[in-house]
Amino acid sequence: MSPAGEPPYVIIVGGGKVGYHLARHLIERDYEVTLVEKDAVRAEWIEHQLGTVSVMVGDGDEMAFLATTGIERASAVIGTTGDDEDNLIVCQLAKTKFSVPRTIARVNNPHNVAVFKALGVDAPVSATEVLMGLIEAELASELVRGVAVKASGACLVDLALPAVSGFVGKPVAEISLPKGGIIVCIVRGGRPVVPAPETVVEAGDELVVFSQLTDVAALGEAVARG
Amino acid sequence: MKVIIVGCGRVGARLAKQLDAEGHQVTVVDQLVSAFNRLGRDFGGNMIVGNCIDEAVLRRAGVEKADCFVSVTNGDNRNLMAAQIAQRFFKVPRVITRLYDPIRQSVYREMGLETFCPTSLGADLVRDYFLTGVNRGHETADDPSTVGAS
Numbered sequence: 001m002s003p004a005g006e007p008p009y010v011i012i013v014g015g016g017k018v019g020y021h022l023a024r025h026l027i028e029r030d031y032e033v034t035l036v037e038k039d040a041v042r043a044e045w046i047e048h049q050l051g052t053v054s055v056m057v058g059d060g061d062e063m064a065f066l067a068t069t070g071i072e073r074a075s076a077v078i079g080t081t082g083d084d085e086d087n088l089i090v091c092q093l094a095k096t097k098f099s100v101p102r103t104i105a106r107v108n109n110p111h112n113v114a115v116f117k118a119l120g121v122d123a124p125v126s127a128t129e130v131l132m133g134l135i136e137a138e139l140a141s142e143l144v145r146g147v148a149v150k151a152s153g154a155c156l157v158d159l160a161l162p163a164v165s166g167f168v169g170k171p172v173a174e175i176s177l178p179k180g181g182i183i184v185c186i187v188r189g190g191r192p193v194v195p196a197p198e199t200v201v202e203a204g205d206e207l208v209v210f211s212q213l214t215d216v217a218a219l220g221e222a223v224a225r226g
Numbered sequence: 227m228k229v230i231i232v233g234c235g236r237v238g239a240r241l242a243k244q245l246d247a248e249g250h251q252v253t254v255v256d257q258l259v260s261a262f263n264r265l266g267r268d269f270g271g272n273m274i275v276g277n278c279i280d281e282a283v284l285r286r287a288g289v290e291k292a293d294c295f296v297s298v299t300n301g302d303n304r305n306l307m308a309a310q311i312a313q314r315f316f317k318v319p320r321v322i323t324r325l326y327d328p329i330r331q332s333v334y335r336e337m338g339l340e341t342f343c344p345t346s347l348g349a350d351l352v353r354d355y356f357l358t359g360v361n362r363g364h365e366t367a368d369d370p371s372t373v374g375a376s
Contacts (some may be wrong), residue, residue: 061303063329085279085303089330097333111280119310 007032011074013060013090014081015039015046018106018127022080023053034069036060061089063097076102084108084116091121133164148213156184157216159207159223166225167207173197178218181211230255230292230318232278232308233299237324239264241296246271253287256299278308281315294320302327309339 007030012019015037023035027050034054037043047055058065060079071077077094079087084107091103107113107126116124148155161167167175172183172195185208186193186201193199201207211219227250231238234256242265246252252271255278256262262273276283278299289295295312297305302325309323322340325331331343355361 061330062327063333083303085301085307088307089303092337093333096337109277109280111282115281115307115311115315118315119307 008075009034009070009073011036011069011071011077011094013077013079014087014106015042015055016080016082019078019080020046020049022078024050027053036065036069061086061093063093066090066093066098071098071100074098074100076100076104079103079105081106082108084112088116088119088121091116092119095120095122149210153213155211155213155216157209157211157219158187159209159219161201161203161205161207162224163203165223167201167223168203168205170201171197172199172201175201176222177209177211178215178222179212181209181215181219183207184210227251227293228288228291229253229294229296230284230287230289230312232256232287232295232297233305234258234261234264234273235298235300236264238296238298241298242271243269253292255283255287279304279311281311284308284311284316289316289318292316292318294318294322296321297323302330306330306334306339313339 009032010026011034012023013036015035019035019037023033023046026033034056035046036056036058037046038057038059040057043055043057047053056069060066060081071094074094077091077100079090081087087105087107091105094100095103102122104123104125105116105121107116107124108128110126110129110132113124113126113129147157175183177183183195186195186199187206187208188202188204209219229245229250230253231242232255234242234254238254238256242252242254246269253274254262254265254271255274255276257275257277259275265273272287274283274287276286278284278297289312292312295309295318297308299305299308305323305325309321312318313321320340322342325334325341325343326345328343328346331341331346335341351363355363
């Protein structure tokens with residue numbers, strides 16, 4: 001770890017879109033950053049854009065090269081290339097040969113998240129997985145439709161809980177819905193359950209909610225967020 | 227033996243043909259269909275088109291029941307990742323991988339992976355010939371496609 005007072009030192013391997021923007025973001029937050037990029041032309045471009053960052057041209061998976069980056073004082077090494085195998089090997093070398101406290105890898109194929117964890121990467125991050133979660137939540141809020149109760153301005157809404165919903169595991173009493181929405185029924189395994197305040201919402205449940213027509217979109221967002 | 231070979235280049239294809247001719251159950255994985263041309267018409271094993279560092283592809287190749295696994299694609303890191311998935315994730319009893327980089331070889335050998343390095347093998351071979359006049363490079367078996375063809 002870096003001594004107190006000094007900015008944390010981070011090495012980013014891979015100067016593609018992800019690596020470049022990450023470097024820029026971390027510099028703005030006062031990290032000390034070295035970016036490693038194989039392609040000399042790309043490296044020069046990045047150096048020109050960012051000014052203050054140190055860009056090194058080389059192979060992030062070459063031991064001899066890594067040793068020249070000051071890796072032994074780095075608090076984190078981040079593999080951001082577009083190739084999972086390269087990100088994995090960089091992290092493994094950083095961990096086993098240079099005792100870097102934290103290794104973070106971009107995982108391009110979401111199947112590989114579990115593999116990365118099993119093979120010792122501290123934090124595998126799958127952009128695809130994150131994106132899928134967000135899109136699923138968006139989709140859920142888009143798909144919410146209310147059935148109007150006469151012309152009263154009120155409606156009944158059937159909310160299918162997305163897998164990422166924060167409602168799952170909470171008792172009904174702790175679930176806050178926009179402006180006085182009321183859960184009137186939980187459909188569980190195709191059967192209706194009359195909710196008591198202590199009834200815990202489970203994954204796969206559908207909630208039937210009494211609400212104002214104007215709040216339907218907000219309801220969808222509430223479900224996605226939890 | 228049930229053997230999985232990832233990478234159907236010269237080494238992968240040659241090994242696959244040899245083991246197949248010896249009666250082993252061989253599955254070859256490569257990203258390119260055209261790579262399987264190297265196996266020739268007589269090859270009786272399985273061919274799987276796919277990415278060898280995707281566990282779903284390895285499952286399809288039968289990694290869960292494999293006795294032996296070798297990664298000989300043309301990328302060291304790819305070989306290392308595939309071999310580690312086979313060894314640590316799927317517990318294949320015998321796993322070996324090719325690495326061109328001798329430094330990476332020593333690192334991963336320490337981490338418990340079986341490896342071989344054509345770079346050091348080749349350099350040693352030449353050095354021995356220079357020093358002793360004996361060329362061990364001629365000691366290899368005949369090409370399996372010509373075995374028994376006489």
